Amino acid sequence: MADARDAILERIRTGLRDVAPTDIAAEYAAIPRTYIRAGQLDLQARLHQLKERLRDYDTNVVETDAVSLPRTIAEVLRSHEQKNVIAADGLPEEILPLNFPFISERNASVDTLNACDGIVTACSVAIAFTGTIVLTHGPGEGARRLTLVPDRHLCIVRAEQVVETVPEAIDRLAPFATHPLTFISGPSATADIEMTRIRGVHGPRFLDVVLVQ
Amino acid sequence: MTIRVGESASAPSFQKAALPLLEDAQLRKNVRHATDVIQRKRGVVVAETPDWQELRTAASAIKAHTMRHLDHYLTQFEKACTAAGGQVHWAADADDANRIIVGLVKRYGGNEVIKVKTMTSEEVGLNDASEREGIRPHETDLAEVIVQLGGDKSSHIVAPAVHKNRSQVRQIFRERMNLPDLSDDPEELTAAARRYLREKFLRVKIGVCGANFLVAETGSVCIVESEGNGRMCLTMPEALISIAGIEKTIPAFQDMEVFLQLLPRSATGERMNPYNSLWTGVRRGDGPQHFHVVLLDNGRTRILADPESRQTLHCIRCGACLNTCPVYRQTGGHAYGSSYSGPIGAIVTPQLLQMQHGQSLPFASSLCGACYDVCPVKINIPEVLIHLRGRVVREQKSALDPEALAMKTAAAIFASRARFEAAQRLGRIAQWPFQSNGWMRNLPGMLGNWTRVRDLRALPQQTFREWWKARAKAGNTAATRKNNHG
Structure with a gap:
């Protein structure tokens, strides 16, 4: 194996004979980044864009405030007749409805995940421009399989987590760069048969976003 | 070294292979419809991105910089990935890669694997090599399932089954999934695939994937997908093996902000595809506890050594050049006789094969330049095509050729x-x-x-x-x- 490694690196170096030795970090820093990094929208316009683009990709968006959050979560779950619902470990207890019997993540086997009606998590960042929520899978966001196997995902997004542009999101995610990261833009989908977009293949077929401000 | 790109070494010339395809009216209709739809969607989401050209310029510069210092960034990636609990392997050619992967699957005691769509695995012929060793590969991307169950070949690097319509898919699923009453409603066909695969996702212990990006700074791997089959294969198994061409490297996490904007809009015409996953080595208690990356050369260092066509390696496999190409849109992908079709295939395949095979491919173009216009990393494909035509004539043709x-x-x-x-x-x-x-x-x-x-x-x-x-x-x-x- 070491042979293949050395041979490949040697072939690369031989192939790059025309490249003059240079300060790699300085050359990297000189890459032109004239694209838009910072967004222009104020909070309300940003939230409006997020809602519009989440809905455009088949996400159900519900708005609420911090006080009503538990009640809103319960309403959304009941509206889909969800009974067996798993809450991600580390979600603050005060945001979950008291009168709803959640299964805790740590007690959920793969079979439990496969059989449950849905899951509730928080997220780390949301991107208005693309209609995306990002999980860094820390406390409250669940291990990766939690938001994958069940059929319905309810994600709580707080207004202060919403950025406008992708570069702004990457800046906020930098401290979590070596976490597992999942960017979610609408429920899973395919267009492999005649380019007809079908919602819901293997990941959750339904995505509810509860936007809190 | 045995460099192999699918079965392109034994494929007929493009001009010969294209003739029967041009007479297949159904295939041409399917390809035309699919590429029209993707192009229309791409047009909308590119138009709403005011800094599209600036993003392309940055992406092109990032890739050019990475290629100029590829040895540096590959060793940086290796170090970071290893530090995070991953293992990095180096494969000089297709056989090397297959041997490493089959060896790993056997080491983890598996006789089947679940696979995320990877063109690189198709390039090295991993499925055939696995089957020869008694390992069953299950493709899980819907289009790849259609291709695999139909005993067919991929004809598009993003949507491998664009050449099939719904009733052809129904026929394959009826026979191979034993569902005689299946209708040709795409929703019902997709639901059938969901049931067929779910059991495998929850049972099979080894996953195989490709890589859209290798982040040198962090040692992370990124997979961009839509269906969730990717997340299933990356998350549920006990062991995960990623096969990646050495050119998939990007320097830093920050560079994701460029490529995550360009790739989905170019590939499927979405602002962002439903799922992007990034992971770094092994995370205790979450996902596979054994992770391997196989870095593949298979002719790529030869491309790197030709400064005039080095930009070929900037490709992020979005497929936009296929959809817009007036030649691809007539013939579909099979005429190219390779895992890589369309304009990018016409420059990748012959170069990987050291200009010993696929020499007809650089001529399968009208040089109209549409591919260059849509390329998110600004590869000047017509320039490379002309360069390769010159090489074919200089290196291959007899001086007495008329x-x-x-x-x-x-x-x-x-x-x-x-x-x-x-x-x-x-x-x-x-x-x-x-x-x-x-x-x-x-x-x-x-x-x-x-x-x-x-x-x-x-x-x-x-x-x-x-x-x-x-x-x-x-x-x-x-x-x-x-x-x-x-």
Whole structure:
């Protein structure tokens, strides 16, 4: 194996004979980044864009405030007749409805995940421009399989987590760069048969976003 | 070294392979429809991105920089990935990669694997190599399932089954999934695939994936997908093996902000595809506890060594150049005889194969430049096509080949004014038997191939230069008269 490694690196170096030795970090820093990094929208316009683009990709968006959050979560779950619902470990207890019997993540086997009606998590960042929520899978966001196997995902997004542009999101995610990261833009989908977009293949077929401000 | 790109070494020339495909009206209709839809969607989401050109410029510069220092970034990636609990392997060619992956699967005691769509695995022929060793590969991307169950070949790097319509898919699923009553409603077909695969996702212990990006700074791997089959294969198994071409490297996490904007819009016409996953080595209690990356050369270092076509390695496999290409849109992907089709395939395949095979591919283009316009990393594909055509002629064609001889003669004539003017005079006489009313319609021999499908103007009795000379001799011109009076 070491042979293949050395041979490949040697072939690369031989192939790059025309490249003059240079300060790699300085050359990297000189890459032109004239694209838009910072967004222009104020909070309300940003939230409006997020809602519009989440809905455009088949996400159900519900708005609420911090006080009503538990009640809103319960309403959304009941509206889909969800009974067996798993809450991600580390979600603050005060945001979950008291009168709803959640299964805790740590007690959920793969079979439990496969059989449950849905899951509730928080997220780390949301991107208005693309209609995306990002999980860094820390406390409250669940291990990766939690938001994958069940059929319905309810994600709580707080207004202060919403950025406008992708570069702004990457800046906020930098401290979590070596976490597992999942960017979610609408429920899973395919267009492999005649380019007809079908919602819901293997990941959750339904995505509810509860936007809190 | 045995460099292999699918079965392209034994594929017929593009021009031969294309003929029966051009007569397949159903296939042409399917390909036309699919590429039209993707292009329309791409157009909308590119138009709403005001800094699209700036993003392309940055992406092109990032990739060019990475290629210039590929050894540095690969070793940086190896170090970071290893520190995070991953293992990095290096594969010089297709057989090397297959041997490493089959060995790992056996080490983890598996006789089947679940796979995320990876063109690189198709390039090295991993499925065949696995089956020869008693390992069953299950494709999980819907289009790849259609291709695998149908005993077919991928015809598009993003949507491998674009050449099939819904009733053809129904036929395959009815037979292979034992569902005789299945309708041809895409929703029902997709639901059938969901049921068929779910059991495998929850049971099979080893996953195989490709990589959209390898982040050198962090040692992370990124997979961009839509269906969630990718997340299933990356998350549920106990062991995960990623096969990645060495050119998939990008320097830093920050660079994701560029590529995550360009790739989805170019590939599927979405602002962001439903799922992007990034992970770094092994995370305790979350996902596979054994993670391996196989870094594949398989001819890529040869491409790197040619400064004029090095940009070929910037490709992020979005498929936009296929959808827009007037040649691909007529023939579909199978004519290219390779895992990589369309304009990018026409430059990748022959170069990976060291110009020993696939020499017809650089000629499968009208050089219209549409591929360059849509390329999110600004690969100048027409420039590389012309460069490769030159290489084919210089390296492959015999000096006595009629075309080579004709070109050499033409070069000699164009190099000298006296020879050029003599040739014009000679041509006026020689064309006499073949022209009528100023047109030549029936040239003899090989030249007839041109006049059979195109009109060719006869050489005029006086060239511009002759006219100019005659005019100067006559003295007064309209222009000078006007000036004198003005």
